[in-house]
Amino acid sequence: MQFFFFILAITFFYLLLKPLLNVFLASIILAYVFYPLFGKIKNYLKYENISILITLILIIIIFLMPFVFIASQIPKQTASIYTYFQDNIAGKGLFSFNCKNSDSYSCNIFNFANEQGVLNFNKIIDSAFSKMTQAATYIVISIPNIIVSIALALFISFFLFKDGKRMINAAIRLMPLDKKHSNSLVEKFGKVTHSVVFAHIIVAIVQGSLGAIGFYIFGISSPIFWGVIMAIFALIPLIGTAIVWVPASIFLLINGIIANSYLLMGKAIGLFLFGIFIISTIDNILRVKIIGGSADVHPLTVLIGIIGGISLFGLTGIFIGPIALSLLITFFNDFRGEYA
Secondary structure, eight states, X not given: OHHHHHHHHHHHHHHXXXXXXXXXXXXXXXXXXXXXXXXXXXXXXXXXXXXXXXXXXXXXXXXXXXXXXXXXXXXXXXXXXHHHHHHHTXXXXXXXXXXXXXXXXXXXXXXXXXXXXXXXXXXXXXXXXXXXXXXXHHHHHHHHXXXXXXXXXXXXXXXXXXXXXXXXXXXXXXXXXXXXXXHHHXXXXXXXXXXXXXXXXXXHHHHHHHHHHHHHHTTOSOHHHHHHHHHHHHTSTTTOTHHHHHHHHXXXXXXXHHXXXXXXXXXXXXXXXXXXXXXXXXXXXXXXXXXXXXXXXXXXXXXXXXXXXXXXXXXXXXXXXXHHHHHHHHHHHHHHHHHO
Protein backbone atom coordinates (compact mmCIF):
# COMPACT_ATOMS: atom_id res chain seq x y z
CA MET A 1 0.00 0.00 0.00
CA GLN A 2 2.85 2.37 0.81
CA PHE A 3 4.40 1.65 -2.58
CA PHE A 4 1.08 2.43 -4.30
CA PHE A 5 0.83 5.83 -2.61
CA PHE A 6 4.45 6.55 -3.49
CA ILE A 7 3.77 5.89 -7.20
CA LEU A 8 0.59 8.00 -6.95
CA ALA A 9 2.59 10.85 -5.40
CA ILE A 10 5.24 10.61 -8.16
CA THR A 11 2.52 10.70 -10.83
CA PHE A 12 0.86 13.73 -9.24
CA PHE A 13 4.22 15.45 -8.90
CA TYR A 14 4.94 14.82 -12.59
CA LEU A 15 1.56 16.18 -13.71
CA LEU A 16 2.05 19.22 -11.50
CA LEU A 17 5.47 19.94 -12.99
CA LYS A 18 4.63 19.00 -16.58
CA PRO A 19 4.10 22.61 -17.80
CA LEU A 20 7.50 23.51 -16.33
CA LEU A 21 9.21 20.18 -16.91
CA ASN A 22 11.89 21.59 -19.19
CA VAL A 23 12.69 24.42 -16.78
CA PHE A 24 12.75 22.10 -13.77
CA LEU A 25 14.94 19.57 -15.58
CA ALA A 26 17.31 22.35 -16.66
CA SER A 27 17.53 23.51 -13.05
CA ILE A 28 18.40 20.01 -11.82
CA ILE A 29 21.05 19.61 -14.51
CA LEU A 30 22.58 23.03 -13.77
CA ALA A 31 22.67 22.34 -10.03
CA TYR A 32 24.12 18.87 -10.51
CA VAL A 33 26.82 19.90 -13.02
CA PHE A 34 27.94 23.02 -11.17
CA TYR A 35 27.59 21.73 -7.61
CA PRO A 36 31.32 20.86 -7.35
CA LEU A 37 32.18 24.42 -8.43
CA PHE A 38 29.73 25.79 -5.87
CA GLY A 39 31.33 23.58 -3.19
CA LYS A 40 34.81 24.96 -3.92
CA ILE A 41 33.59 28.57 -3.88
CA LYS A 42 31.70 27.95 -0.65
CA ASN A 43 34.76 26.38 1.01
CA TYR A 44 36.81 29.42 0.02
CA LEU A 45 34.32 32.19 0.93
CA LYS A 46 32.49 30.44 3.82
CA TYR A 47 29.26 32.28 2.89
CA GLU A 48 26.64 30.04 1.30
CA ASN A 49 24.30 32.59 -0.32
CA ILE A 50 27.14 34.65 -1.77
CA SER A 51 28.75 31.46 -3.10
CA ILE A 52 25.49 30.48 -4.79
CA LEU A 53 25.13 33.92 -6.40
CA ILE A 54 28.71 33.80 -7.71
CA THR A 55 28.10 30.31 -9.09
CA LEU A 56 24.93 31.46 -10.87
CA ILE A 57 26.77 34.47 -12.34
CA LEU A 58 29.51 32.16 -13.64
CA ILE A 59 26.84 29.89 -15.16
CA ILE A 60 25.31 32.87 -16.98
CA ILE A 61 28.72 33.95 -18.30
CA ILE A 62 29.62 30.41 -19.47
CA PHE A 63 26.35 29.99 -21.37
CA LEU A 64 26.33 33.53 -22.76
CA MET A 65 29.78 33.30 -24.34
CA PRO A 66 28.85 31.16 -27.39
CA PHE A 67 25.64 33.16 -27.96
CA VAL A 68 27.53 36.46 -27.80
CA PHE A 69 30.01 35.07 -30.35
CA ILE A 70 27.17 33.95 -32.63
CA ALA A 71 25.27 37.24 -32.25
CA SER A 72 28.40 39.18 -33.19
CA GLN A 73 28.84 37.08 -36.34
CA ILE A 74 25.23 36.84 -37.53
CA PRO A 75 25.04 40.30 -39.21
CA LYS A 76 28.30 39.63 -41.07
CA GLN A 77 27.27 36.12 -42.14
CA THR A 78 23.74 37.16 -43.15
CA ALA A 79 25.03 40.09 -45.22
CA SER A 80 27.64 37.85 -46.84
CA ILE A 81 25.10 35.16 -47.77
CA TYR A 82 22.57 37.68 -49.07
CA THR A 83 25.19 39.53 -51.15
CA TYR A 84 26.50 36.26 -52.54
CA PHE A 85 23.06 35.11 -53.69
CA GLN A 86 22.10 38.50 -55.08
CA ASP A 87 25.36 38.89 -57.02
CA ASN A 88 25.74 35.33 -58.23
CA ILE A 89 22.23 33.94 -58.57
CA ALA A 90 19.49 36.54 -58.74
CA GLY A 91 19.00 39.21 -61.36
CA LYS A 92 21.48 37.96 -63.97
CA GLY A 93 20.21 34.50 -64.70
CA LEU A 94 20.87 31.46 -62.62
CA PHE A 95 24.41 31.46 -61.26
CA SER A 96 25.36 33.90 -64.02
CA PHE A 97 28.80 34.58 -62.59
CA ASN A 98 29.70 31.01 -63.47
CA CYS A 99 27.36 30.35 -66.35
CA LYS A 100 27.21 33.46 -68.50
CA ASN A 101 30.38 32.54 -70.37
CA SER A 102 30.12 28.80 -69.95
CA ASP A 103 29.02 26.27 -72.54
CA SER A 104 28.64 23.45 -70.02
CA TYR A 105 25.59 21.25 -70.45
CA SER A 106 24.31 22.01 -66.95
CA CYS A 107 24.65 25.78 -67.45
CA ASN A 108 22.70 25.63 -70.72
CA ILE A 109 19.87 23.76 -69.03
CA PHE A 110 19.75 26.08 -66.02
CA ASN A 111 19.96 29.26 -68.11
CA PHE A 112 17.24 28.02 -70.48
CA ALA A 113 14.97 27.22 -67.51
CA ASN A 114 15.67 30.63 -66.02
CA GLU A 115 14.91 32.43 -69.30
CA GLN A 116 11.63 30.54 -69.64
CA GLY A 117 10.64 31.55 -66.13
CA VAL A 118 10.67 27.99 -64.88
CA LEU A 119 13.23 28.98 -62.26
CA ASN A 120 12.59 32.38 -60.73
CA PHE A 121 15.47 32.72 -58.33
CA ASN A 122 14.65 36.30 -57.41
CA LYS A 123 11.34 34.99 -56.07
CA ILE A 124 13.02 32.02 -54.40
CA ILE A 125 15.58 34.22 -52.65
CA ASP A 126 12.94 36.72 -51.54
CA SER A 127 10.82 33.85 -50.21
CA ALA A 128 13.80 32.31 -48.37
CA PHE A 129 14.77 35.56 -46.72
CA SER A 130 11.11 36.26 -45.89
CA LYS A 131 10.98 32.96 -44.01
CA MET A 132 14.24 33.83 -42.27
CA THR A 133 12.73 37.17 -41.26
CA GLN A 134 9.64 35.41 -39.92
CA ALA A 135 11.84 33.02 -37.94
CA ALA A 136 13.86 35.93 -36.55
CA THR A 137 10.63 37.72 -35.63
CA TYR A 138 9.37 34.61 -33.83
CA ILE A 139 12.63 34.43 -31.89
CA VAL A 140 12.38 38.10 -30.93
CA ILE A 141 8.76 37.62 -29.81
CA SER A 142 9.82 34.57 -27.78
CA ILE A 143 12.59 36.46 -25.99
CA PRO A 144 10.39 37.48 -22.99
CA ASN A 145 9.34 33.82 -22.47
CA ILE A 146 12.93 32.69 -22.82
CA ILE A 147 14.11 35.27 -20.28
CA VAL A 148 11.36 34.23 -17.83
CA SER A 149 12.29 30.54 -18.27
CA ILE A 150 15.99 31.26 -17.70
CA ALA A 151 15.23 33.40 -14.64
CA LEU A 152 12.97 30.67 -13.25
CA ALA A 153 15.61 27.99 -13.88
CA LEU A 154 18.24 30.07 -12.06
CA PHE A 155 15.79 30.75 -9.22
CA ILE A 156 15.08 27.01 -8.79
CA SER A 157 18.79 26.27 -9.09
CA PHE A 158 19.47 28.67 -6.21
CA PHE A 159 17.39 26.56 -3.84
CA LEU A 160 18.77 23.31 -5.26
CA PHE A 161 22.28 24.54 -4.44
CA LYS A 162 21.13 25.65 -1.02
CA ASP A 163 18.91 22.72 0.02
CA GLY A 164 19.77 20.02 -2.52
CA LYS A 165 21.21 17.56 -0.02
CA ARG A 166 18.26 18.00 2.34
CA MET A 167 15.87 17.42 -0.57
CA ILE A 168 17.67 14.18 -1.48
CA ASN A 169 17.54 12.97 2.13
CA ALA A 170 13.84 13.81 2.31
CA ALA A 171 13.22 11.89 -0.93
CA ILE A 172 15.06 8.87 0.48
CA ARG A 173 12.90 8.93 3.61
CA LEU A 174 9.74 9.05 1.47
CA MET A 175 10.70 6.02 -0.59
CA PRO A 176 8.77 2.85 0.30
CA LEU A 177 12.06 0.93 0.43
CA ASP A 178 14.60 0.14 3.07
CA LYS A 179 17.65 2.36 3.42
CA LYS A 180 19.92 0.02 1.45
CA HIS A 181 17.68 -0.04 -1.64
CA SER A 182 16.89 3.67 -1.41
CA ASN A 183 20.59 4.52 -1.34
CA SER A 184 21.13 2.16 -4.27
CA LEU A 185 18.55 4.02 -6.35
CA VAL A 186 19.97 7.43 -5.40
CA GLU A 187 23.48 6.26 -6.27
CA LYS A 188 22.30 4.95 -9.64
CA PHE A 189 20.41 8.19 -10.28
CA GLY A 190 23.57 10.19 -9.61
CA LYS A 191 25.72 8.03 -11.88
CA VAL A 192 23.28 7.97 -14.78
CA THR A 193 22.44 11.68 -14.51
CA HIS A 194 26.12 12.60 -14.50
CA SER A 195 26.78 10.30 -17.46
CA VAL A 196 23.83 11.56 -19.53
CA VAL A 197 24.68 15.23 -19.01
CA PHE A 198 28.41 14.64 -19.50
CA ALA A 199 27.80 12.60 -22.67
CA HIS A 200 25.44 15.24 -24.08
CA ILE A 201 27.96 18.04 -23.61
CA ILE A 202 30.96 16.03 -24.82
CA VAL A 203 29.13 14.82 -27.95
CA ALA A 204 28.07 18.40 -28.78
CA ILE A 205 31.65 19.68 -28.41
CA VAL A 206 33.08 16.80 -30.47
CA GLN A 207 30.48 17.18 -33.23
CA GLY A 208 30.97 20.95 -33.37
CA SER A 209 34.75 20.52 -33.56
CA LEU A 210 34.50 17.85 -36.26
CA GLY A 211 32.06 20.06 -38.17
CA ALA A 212 34.47 23.01 -38.06
CA ILE A 213 37.32 20.78 -39.25
CA GLY A 214 35.17 19.34 -42.04
CA PHE A 215 34.01 22.78 -43.18
CA TYR A 216 37.63 23.99 -43.25
CA ILE A 217 38.80 20.97 -45.26
CA PHE A 218 35.98 21.18 -47.81
CA GLY A 219 36.16 24.93 -48.27
CA ILE A 220 33.18 26.38 -46.37
CA SER A 221 33.89 29.91 -45.14
CA SER A 222 33.83 30.78 -41.42
CA PRO A 223 34.24 27.16 -40.24
CA ILE A 224 34.54 28.13 -36.54
CA PHE A 225 31.25 30.04 -36.66
CA TRP A 226 29.42 27.12 -38.26
CA GLY A 227 31.14 24.70 -35.87
CA VAL A 228 29.73 26.61 -32.89
CA ILE A 229 26.28 26.63 -34.54
CA MET A 230 26.59 22.89 -35.09
CA ALA A 231 27.54 22.28 -31.44
CA ILE A 232 24.46 24.19 -30.28
CA PHE A 233 22.17 22.23 -32.62
CA ALA A 234 23.82 19.02 -31.38
CA LEU A 235 22.39 19.82 -27.95
CA ILE A 236 18.85 19.80 -29.40
CA PRO A 237 17.45 16.28 -29.85
CA LEU A 238 15.59 15.43 -33.09
CA ILE A 239 17.29 18.36 -34.88
CA GLY A 240 20.99 17.69 -34.58
CA THR A 241 23.91 18.73 -36.73
CA ALA A 242 22.45 17.68 -40.10
CA ILE A 243 20.56 20.98 -40.24
CA VAL A 244 23.96 22.63 -40.78
CA TRP A 245 26.08 20.24 -42.85
CA VAL A 246 23.34 19.07 -45.27
CA PRO A 247 22.61 22.60 -46.63
CA ALA A 248 26.37 23.24 -46.81
CA SER A 249 26.81 20.08 -48.91
CA ILE A 250 23.95 21.08 -51.22
CA PHE A 251 25.44 24.56 -51.56
CA LEU A 252 28.80 23.12 -52.66
CA LEU A 253 27.13 20.64 -55.03
CA ILE A 254 25.04 23.28 -56.80
CA ASN A 255 28.07 25.52 -57.23
CA GLY A 256 30.06 22.57 -58.56
CA ILE A 257 27.38 21.69 -61.12
CA ILE A 258 26.97 25.26 -62.29
CA ALA A 259 30.70 25.94 -62.45
CA ASN A 260 31.21 22.58 -64.13
CA SER A 261 33.82 21.95 -61.44
CA TYR A 262 34.40 18.35 -60.49
CA LEU A 263 36.51 19.59 -57.58
CA LEU A 264 33.56 21.42 -56.00
CA MET A 265 31.23 18.50 -56.68
CA GLY A 266 33.78 16.18 -55.08
CA LYS A 267 34.00 18.47 -52.05
CA ALA A 268 30.19 18.46 -51.76
CA ILE A 269 30.05 14.66 -51.84
CA GLY A 270 33.00 14.50 -49.44
CA LEU A 271 31.32 16.85 -46.95
CA PHE A 272 28.05 14.91 -47.18
CA LEU A 273 29.79 11.58 -46.53
CA PHE A 274 31.83 13.20 -43.74
CA GLY A 275 28.57 14.36 -42.16
CA ILE A 276 26.92 10.93 -42.39
CA PHE A 277 29.77 8.64 -41.45
CA ILE A 278 31.79 10.84 -39.09
CA ILE A 279 29.70 13.62 -37.52
CA SER A 280 26.43 11.68 -37.20
CA THR A 281 27.98 8.31 -36.40
CA ILE A 282 30.12 9.70 -33.58
CA ASP A 283 26.89 10.77 -31.83
CA ASN A 284 25.45 7.25 -31.79
CA ILE A 285 28.73 5.65 -30.73
CA LEU A 286 30.12 8.18 -28.26
CA ARG A 287 26.89 8.99 -26.40
CA VAL A 288 25.99 5.35 -25.77
CA LYS A 289 29.58 4.44 -24.83
CA ILE A 290 29.99 7.31 -22.34
CA ILE A 291 26.65 6.71 -20.62
CA GLY A 292 27.00 2.94 -20.63
CA GLY A 293 30.63 2.93 -19.49
CA SER A 294 30.62 5.51 -16.71
CA ALA A 295 27.19 4.60 -15.32
CA ASP A 296 27.58 0.82 -15.68
CA VAL A 297 24.48 0.65 -17.87
CA HIS A 298 24.15 -1.65 -20.88
CA PRO A 299 24.37 0.32 -24.19
CA LEU A 300 21.06 -1.19 -25.35
CA THR A 301 19.38 0.17 -22.21
CA VAL A 302 20.75 3.63 -23.00
CA LEU A 303 19.58 3.46 -26.62
CA ILE A 304 16.08 2.22 -25.72
CA GLY A 305 15.87 4.85 -22.96
CA ILE A 306 16.78 7.68 -25.35
CA ILE A 307 14.34 6.57 -28.08
CA GLY A 308 11.49 5.86 -25.64
CA GLY A 309 12.18 9.00 -23.64
CA ILE A 310 12.02 11.25 -26.71
CA SER A 311 8.76 9.65 -27.88
CA LEU A 312 7.16 10.05 -24.43
CA PHE A 313 8.59 13.34 -23.15
CA GLY A 314 9.79 15.15 -26.27
CA LEU A 315 13.13 16.95 -26.18
CA THR A 316 13.67 16.36 -22.48
CA GLY A 317 13.28 12.62 -23.02
CA ILE A 318 16.92 12.30 -24.04
CA PHE A 319 17.71 12.97 -20.36
CA ILE A 320 14.66 11.46 -18.68
CA GLY A 321 14.51 8.23 -20.71
CA PRO A 322 17.90 6.65 -19.85
CA ILE A 323 17.66 7.81 -16.22
CA ALA A 324 14.12 6.46 -15.69
CA LEU A 325 14.83 3.14 -17.42
CA SER A 326 18.10 2.64 -15.52
CA LEU A 327 16.36 3.35 -12.20
CA LEU A 328 13.56 0.94 -13.10
CA ILE A 329 16.05 -1.83 -13.92
CA THR A 330 17.98 -1.13 -10.70
CA PHE A 331 14.75 -1.29 -8.69
CA PHE A 332 13.73 -4.63 -10.19
CA ASN A 333 17.24 -6.05 -9.73
CA ASP A 334 17.19 -5.05 -6.05
CA PHE A 335 13.66 -6.40 -5.66
CA ARG A 336 14.62 -9.70 -7.30
CA GLY A 337 17.73 -9.98 -5.15
CA GLU A 338 15.70 -9.34 -2.02
CA TYR A 339 12.85 -11.76 -2.69
CA ALA A 340 14.36 -14.38 -5.01
